[in-house]
Amino acid sequence: MSLLLIVNGTGENWGPEPWLRRFRERLPGRHIEIASDQGPAKHGFRYAAVWKPAPGYLARCNGLEVIFNLGAGVDALLKDATLPDLPLVRVVSEDLTKRMTEYVVMHCLMHHRRQRMLDEAQSRAEWAAKDQWAASAVRVGILGLGELGQDAAEVLVRIGFDVAGWSRTRKSVAGVTSFAGEAELAPFLARTDILVALVPLTSDTEGILNRKLFAGLARDGRLGAPVLINAGRGGLQDEADILACLDDGTLGAATLDVFHEEPLPPSSPFWRHPKVTVTPHNAADSDAEAISDYIVAQIRDLESGQPLRNVVDRKRGY
């Protein structure tokens, strides 16, 4: 019942050593080891907990039965064509979900309450006009109504926004209009003033945030022009299209937490664009302690005969 750690992270939270400490604390008496994916393969470990392992490495380790990803998104892992055909578990934790909800709620409110206009007015010592509508006048559309999207939707509904969600299969969330499947994407976009992207990155969703999609968003909303919040993955977005659509008014503003290249290089025009808020992929910065708890709970459940939860469907991509 041994555990192999392959962690390409750094710092006191995401380096391999802190992960080793956390798992040793939680699984005393087990054999737990750090592997370098630049070194020789390690054999005879039942579990692997991984963060950005080098492609090909896991395939060389004999004896593995389950792979735990140390994050929610498995898009990078699934790009490894040699990834062994074992159960692959992603993180679905209340901690991660709640952090994403904080981010989505705050940025929806900042657009709805025109915080950037107010910031501008403050910089000119100008008492802005009060013309402010209620949240019920703003239609939020959540692209991706999974665990994260559903939780954010619940709070947005409680606050008073007019909320819909789109997902592959229809979901039921109180107060949220659920659109499902490709046929319902257009009507979903047509009633959306603030688009929140939370879909997983798969071959189906790569580059989905492009001009064609933005052009389908509502043009008759209270915000003047539709707004994009991408808290999913950089690979979802066509960055040249976002810039062009901001400049020609197809989009009114964008809040971006993720990018094709991270950290976002200083030369990126996003940094200085007056309609863009950049955040450093911290929408749902995972708590390593909470993730460790989650994985250890899954290991214990499995060993007491219960099925693994949140196993990735490789065909679906998440």
Place this chain on the structure above:
Amino acid sequence: MSLLLIVNGTGENWGPEPWLRRFRERLPGRHIEIASDQGPAKHGFRYAAVWKPAPGYLARCNGLEVIFNLGAGVDALLKDATLPDLPLVRVVSEDLTKRMTEYVVMHCLMHHRRQRMLDEAQSRAEWAAKDQWAASAVRVGILGLGELGQDAAEVLVRIGFDVAGWSRTRKSVAGVTSFAGEAELAPFLARTDILVALVPLTSDTEGILNRKLFAGLARDGRLGAPVLINAGRGGLQDEADILACLDDGTLGAATLDVFHEEPLPPSSPFWRHPKVTVTPHNAADSDAEAISDYIVAQIRDLESGQPLRNVVDRKRGY
């Protein structure tokens, strides 16, 4: 059953004429008139709906039975020592409550998620470090746990903040620690990282947001230093103390929606203070249609024999 309007507001929402139109639409067949508080007194009207009437005017109008204030705060009205001893009704509307909750939730999140630090980092094209705690690590304290405070508290709890409230009498809100009375103010402050002021302005609360109070806030919180959000009334705050406390670190930041002088004059140091967010008294900009509905509903209820709701207790001051 006639209605007199005394409205010192302007514009398409707050001018006297739009109020006349709204009440005539809702109370067809009634005698409704606009009075100028600079002109002669009007007699024989049963109801008055007022917004900032000149002190002394209402006392000169014979026959009034109920005064409806067109807003939630009655502090200005109660300063009129000649105000007739009639039931005075304040606005408690879902619309106003929800708008205040939007404001409080957004600004608590902006402090918790360090949005101003991230704005700064963006202005330098700098990918900030991700070190972000969960909302559960931040203690919000709501000074004033009435209708507004309770609704905001509920959403803050749902998001995950550690929420307490202080009020004159003890309140029961799920998940919220309730402190009550003067004796419990100190322990309430001592566990507060973000102080949200929503108390009504009365002789008891005038100037309560001063150095002595700020010095009692928690010094061991995740935000580094405690934060003030004043969405109540300017009269609650000692503005010189706020500036001095921001400068010496007693306060880490302040978000102010209200001021002694409104509009805030261009010369105010608040505009350009790097730790201050100024908003133009728009936290809960009331919806005139919703207020009209509310007052008409009260009139109809009263005339069908039901008691008035939200009548001001003059001794208490709200």
